[in-house]
Amino acid sequence: MINAALAEELGRIVGPRWVRHRRAELATYTMDGLPTHESYPGIVVLPGSRDELIAVVQFLHRKRVPFVPRGAGTGLSGGAIADGNAVLVALTRLTRIISVDPVARRAVLEPGVVNARLSEAVAPMGLQYVPDPSSQTACTVGGNVAENAGGPHCLKAGVTTNHVVELEVLLPDGSLVHLGSRHGDAWGPDLVGLFVGSEGMFGIACAITVKLEPIPASIRTMLADFPSVRGASEAVSAIIASGIVPAALEMMDQACVMAVESSIYAAGYPTDAAAVLLVELDGAPSAVEAEYAVVEPILRRHGARTVQSADTPLERARLWQGRKKAFGAMGRVAPDLAVQDAVVPRSALPDILDQVNAIRDRYQLKISNVFHAGDGNLHPNISFDRRDPELSERVQAASREIMKVCVAAGGSITGEHGVGSDKIDYMPLIFDAETLGAMQAVRRVFDPAELANPGKVVPVRACREWAGTPAARARQEVA
Amino acid sequence: MSDSIALRLRQLLGNEAVERDASGLPRAVPDSTENAARVLSAAHEQGWRVRIEGRGGWLAADAPADLALSTQSLARLTSVSPADLVASVEAGVPLDQLHRRLADDGMWFAVDPPGRPERSLGSVIATAASGPLRQGFGTIRDHILGLTVVTGDGRIVRAGGKVVKNVAGYDLGKLQIGGFGGFGLVTELNLRLRALPRADRTLIARASRDRLTNAGRTITEGRLALHALELFSPALAAESDWVLAARFLGTEEGVAAEVHRLPSVTEEITWQELPADRTAAFWHLAARATLGGAVTIRLGVLQPGLDDVLDLVRDVLGEGLVSAGAGTAGGIRWSGEAQPDALRSLRHQVAQQEIPMTLERAPWTLRRQVGHFGAYREGVGQLVDRLRGTFDPGALLSVALSGE
Numbered sequence: 001m002i003n004a005a006l007a008e009e010l011g012r013i014v015g016p017r018w019v020r021h022r023r024a025e026l027a028t029y030t031m032d033g034l035p036t037h038e039s040y041p042g043i044v045v046l047p048g049s050r051d052e053l054i055a056v057v058q059f060l061h062r063k064r065v066p067f068v069p070r071g072a073g074t075g076l077s078g079g080a081i082a083d084g085n086a087v088l089v090a091l092t093r094l095t096r097i098i099s100v101d102p103v104a105r106r107a108v109l110e111p112g113v114v115n116a117r118l119s120e121a122v123a124p125m126g127l128q129y130v131p132d133p134s135s136q137t138a139c140t141v142g143g144n145v146a147e148n149a150g151g152p153h154c155l156k157a158g159v160t161t162n163h164v165v166e167l168e169v170l171l172p173d174g175s176l177v178h179l180g181s182r183h184g185d186a187w188g189p190d191l192v193g194l195f196v197g198s199e200g201m202f203g204i205a206c207a208i209t210v211k212l213e214p215i216p217a218s219i220r221t222m223l224a225d226f227p228s229v230r231g232a233s234e235a236v237s238a239i240i241a242s243g244i245v246p247a248a249l250e251m252m253d254q255a256c257v258m259a260v261e262s263s264i265y266a267a268g269y270p271t272d273a274a275a276v277l278l279v280e281l282d283g284a285p286s287a288v289e290a291e292y293a294v295v296e297p298i299l300r301r302h303g304a305r306t307v308q309s310a311d312t313p314l315e316r317a318r319l320w321q322g323r324k325k326a327f328g329a330m331g332r333v334a335p336d337l338a339v340q341d342a343v344v345p346r347s348a349l350p351d352i353l354d355q356v357n358a359i360r361d362r363y364q365l366k367i368s369n370v371f372h373a374g375d376g377n378l379h380p381n382i383s384f385d386r387r388d389p390e391l392s393e394r395v396q397a398a399s400r401e402i403m404k405v406c407v408a409a410g411g412s413i414t415g416e417h418g419v420g421s422d423k424i425d426y427m428p429l430i431f432d433a434e435t436l437g438a439m440q441a442v443r444r445v446f447d448p449a450e451l452a453n454p455g456k457v458v459p460v461r462a463c464r465e466w467a468g469t470p471a472a473r474a475r476q477e478v479a
Numbered sequence: 480m481s482d483s484i485a486l487r488l489r490q491l492l493g494n495e496a497v498e499r500d501a502s503g504l505p506r507a508v509p510d511s512t513e514n515a516a517r518v519l520s521a522a523h524e525q526g527w528r529v530r531i532e533g534r535g536g537w538l539a540a541d542a543p544a545d546l547a548l549s550t551q552s553l554a555r556l557t558s559v560s561p562a563d564l565v566a567s568v569e570a571g572v573p574l575d576q577l578h579r580r581l582a583d584d585g586m587w588f589a590v591d592p593p594g595r596p597e598r599s600l601g602s603v604i605a606t607a608a609s610g611p612l613r614q615g616f617g618t619i620r621d622h623i624l625g626l627t628v629v630t631g632d633g634r635i636v637r638a639g640g641k642v643v644k645n646v647a648g649y650d651l652g653k654l655q656i657g658g659f660g661g662f663g664l665v666t667e668l669n670l671r672l673r674a675l676p677r678a679d680r681t682l683i684a685r686a687s688r689d690r691l692t693n694a695g696r697t698i699t700e701g702r703l704a705l706h707a708l709e710l711f712s713p714a715l716a717a718e719s720d721w722v723l724a725a726r727f728l729g730t731e732e733g734v735a736a737e738v739h740r741l742p743s744v745t746e747e748i749t750w751q752e753l754p755a756d757r758t759a760a761f762w763h764l765a766a767r768a769t770l771g772g773a774v775t776i777r778l779g780v781l782q783p784g785l786d787d788v789l790d791l792v793r794d795v796l797g798e799g800l801v802s803a804g805a806g807t808a809g810g811i812r813w814s815g816e817a818q819p820d821a822l823r824s825l826r827h828q829v830a831q832q833e834i835p836m837t838l839e840r841a842p843w844t845l846r847r848q849v850g851h852f853g854a855y856r857e858g859v860g861q862l863v864d865r866l867r868g869t870f871d872p873g874a875l876l877s878v879a880l881s882g883e
Binding site for chain 1: 560561562563564565585607617618620621630634635636637638640641642643644645646647648649650651653654656657658661662673674675676677702703704729730731732733734735736737740777778779780781782783807808809810833834835837852854855856857858859860862863865866869870880
């Protein structure tokens with residue numbers, strides 16, 4: 001179905017210059033942020049308006065051509081890549097902030113708005129958009145909705161799903177539905193909650209209403225360095241148990257600190273520390289002061305050698321720099337990076353990190369850990385060179401073992417990156433056949449023809465069949 | 480027929496797990512998710528209509544059915560992890576019991592829904608009813624990490640997980656939270672907990688409604704860190720005037736500073752702090768007072784529109800018992816006596832302002848006529864119907880989501 005004629009017809013909708021179908025043009029779109037999955041899409045189309053987007057999806061539905069929605073392509077699950085039989089619908093030209101209501105603290109956006117740009121746009125009103133994935137200067141809010149993205153500041157304020165209240169969704173059959181309401185309460189069941197995190201398989205959010213939050217009056221960032229990872233992990237649990245939920249609670253291990261400090265992003269982190277902990281407190285000045293008075297001794301009690309703290313934006317940025325640029329710094333260590341995203345119960349962190357290190361040693365790999373310690377979301381990053389097949393195989397095997405260890409501790413296979421192509425084989429580790437079947441059935445409610453982002457998230461072979469009853473079949477036929 | 484149903488249920492669950500309600504209707508009281516699944520599977524095979532019951536603390540058990548399915552024996556706290564601030568519980572657990580048990584370990588489930596303190600957790604999930612603490616901690620959906628649901632045809636679906644951050648697969652649990660049981664019976668839940676706050680202080684002000692909603696606005700503009708800011712009507716608060724209640728949680732010093740700031744941002748009203756030993760009782764009474772009318776509705780409305788919508792509700796339904804979020808969370812809850820036409824009319828009028836109205840509680844005849852939801856926006860009704868068809872293919876769960 002993918003051929004020059006199809007490209008030409010798409011060109012009639014969006015203009016020929018916004019359709020790519022020559023191999024060299026497609027090369028940009030063969031991967032997302034994860035180098036381990038690569039695939040050439042059949043065609044890439046870049047609609048320039050909501051109307052063009054609707055026309056594209058309606059056209060593709062008429063032709064029964066599968067499509068993959070894509071934002072900035074910064075995802076880390078191989079979710080926004082398409083094979084040669086599908087059209088990649090890039091939403092990066094839909095960048096309008098449609099409206100901002102500073103009193104009700106709401107903003108309505110097109111899906112291609114870059115995450116950080118939204119916060120910049122509302123900053124003069126004293127407001128911000130809280131979820132802040134590390135890729136926030138590039139990633140789009142539409143992509144954040146698809147992945148239910150998190151970020152360092154989601155510990156206290158929640159992830160994307162806690163900040164999206166209303167969606168105008170273009171279903172894969174080209175029809176529009178309005179989910180949720182700007183007020184936050186739903187019209188009926190919580191379909192916004194169901195849609196967020198559906199990884200582009202339920203349709204495309206073409207207008208997104210998000211909550212805005214006030215920029216905190218006071219922010220204090222602390223950097224503590226520990227002689228042991230265990231001490232740092234236990235400090236994390238102790239802080240949370242004290243009743244204080246910091247705005248962010250991030251950890252980096254020595255390998256990660258070394259990578260940062262030997263890069264252009266060097267932030268002055270102590271390279272002899274086994275672990276570095278970043279703690280950020282925000283709120284009213286008095287509350288921050290009071291929480292600091294509790295947190296600082298907890299850090300010391302659990303073995304922190306030094307605790308630096310900063311209140312000014314410049315100083316805080318310096319403390320954050322190493323964390324924010326950790327992924328970039330690791331790029332120097334080796335050409336490729338396998339990024340993991342498992343979550344474990346906070347209390348299991350020290351043991352899990354020991355086990356990850358044991359796996360590292362057994363497979364003789366370079367692993368650096370940088371993670372959202374406050375919510376147990378690990379990012380063990382394996383540096384490698386994918387041109388070396390034997391090494392790549394070891395990376396795959398080690399990744400799988402790390403995942404199994406995390407699942408065995410009662411965790412999850414992904415905390416914020418999504419399943420995409422990368423973790424689809426891990427899904428049966430945490431969901432039984434019936435639950436996977438339910439996911440597939442819900443997917444079919446939104447997309448009966450299964451045209452949107454086919455083959456991702458749900459391992460269809462592992463599903464128990466749903467919608468098998470006569471009544472359900474009849475309904476499907478009607479649908 | 481009811482004898483043959485009771486017999487079949489006894490074969491499935493044993494004698495002790497089958498009762499009769501006051502009208503003689505067979506009632507299955509399974510003690511596990513698997514047994515609940517056996518009941519719903521059998522009902523699906525036989526085409527029996529099923530009414531889901533909790534502890535009777537919210538909705539009356541009056542939906543027409545061939546059998547009742549109760550969560551009363553699904554009331555265990557399966558596991559509690561103070562280090563992770565996560566608990567796994569069964570849906571029939573009474574809320575007050577849950578709170579007490581968690582408090583023993585210094586933990587807290589930060590929800591305060593309307594109704595009796597002993598209402599079941601499952602009823603809170605089904606109705607997605609949140610109370611004043613939604614200002615500080617979000618609505619009930621923000622506290623649920625994972626859940627187990629038995630579908631109308633007896634399948635067991637385990638959505639989400641036990642960790643505080645998780646994007647594996649679609650977020651199926653969201654459909655059940657606020658689904659009024661129309662998509663299955665929730666049997667088990669994993670809850671996100673918090674450590675009990677060190678300080679918990681409540682101040683109240685009595686004044687006219689306008690002055691208090693205005694105070695709500697200035698508090699929002701002043702960006703005070705508070706965790707509840709709820710407006711109560713005179714009838715609900717059993718006072719002669721409207722009451723605005725502000726609740727501050729956190730460290731002693733942090734709370735003290737915010738409490739100190741409160742009068743300076745709301746100069747036009749006078750605050751009075753409740754004695755520490757009366758704080759809990761004040762909020763409990765307010766939650767319970769909602770039951771003073773046979774009908775409860777909630778409206779999703781943000782603070783800027785609060786005054787107008789409060790007027791509209793009064794004009795259409797009467798004074799009733801009102802609570803409303805005067806902070807950023809917004810929301811109005813109204814309880815009283817109401818006729819179907821008035822409810823439909825109000826739903827129609829607020830829909831024009833894109834404000835959803837949910838019927839949270841009413842006798843069956845009214846639920847059937849008005850529906851918990853209804854007035855869906857374009858295309859949503861179809862999705863809801865298809866989802867119901869997926870999770871209750873025999874259409875046997877006796878729930879009036881959309882009304883007539």
